[in-house]
Amino acid sequence: MSYCVPMAPDVSLRERKRRAIQDEVSQAAIDLFLTQGFDETPVGQIAAKVGMSERTFFRYFATKDDVIDHVSDRWRRRVVLAFAERPADEPVWTALRRAFDDYIAETAATGQSLPVMRVIYKTPALHGRHMARQFDWRADLTEALLAREPQLDPFVALTVVGAAVGCFDAARETWARSDGARALDVLFDEAMAAVAAIG
Structure with a gap:
């Protein structure tokens, strides 16, 4: 697929x-x-x-590394759009979680998402670029959050988005390193619930 x-x-x-x-x-x-x-x-x-x-x-593509960046960039735009389209009265933390639903469902359906993430985490060059891409995810989602909630302090918006992106990355890393022993969506839900509980 x-x-x-x-x-x-x-x-x-x-x-x-x-x-x-x-x-x-x-x-x-x-x-x-x-x-x-x-x-x-x-x-x-x-x-x-x-x-x-x-x-x-x-x-x-400037390098073969950019192939992975291309896929990530396209999905980042898709997730940001999904977040922007969430109901205005939905809690921000919930909206951030639900914005990743299509990403999780559609990439899992290809059967390649798990092995791709394993390659990323096992390849130093790709892992480094993967970590760098998190800045782009945070920046774009923070911009979308501020457009949705203009009264928010930008620092607060970045902190909230950074926590959500961090939860997703923690879930993906656990999912990849455990060879998919537990479903990605379940891990993501648990990560976000754990952060919410601390608050």
Whole structure:
């Protein structure tokens, strides 16, 4: 099943074509990463799998690491949009949790989410970039929270969002390192409940 993420309707045709190619390359790369390992997969092999030259690959991605960033960036936009569309009267903590529902359900349905996360946590270069991406998740969700609750102090908004993103990452890490012994959504619920209980 595809690891791609649906695009917003206002994206231009040119950008849709570019992202469609990036999606195809991403899927091919992820298939190879899972089969033979990230470090063992050269760019030329990824390019060949989708019928393009290595030079053409670099028109879409600066490095093979960017393939994972592409997938993460698309999902980040999707989660932020889902959060923005939550009911206005819903508690913020609940809205943040529910914003990840489609992410969890749809990536799990591909059957690749768990093995991809295992590769990320086992590959130092990917793990480092994964941690860096958390800043982007926090920044975008904080902006969305401030748009929803403009009276909030930005520091408070960043703190709340940071806690929610931290809960999600803790759940994913536990899920990946335990080889999916417990469901990701259950782990995420428990992490957020634990933080809420402290408050």
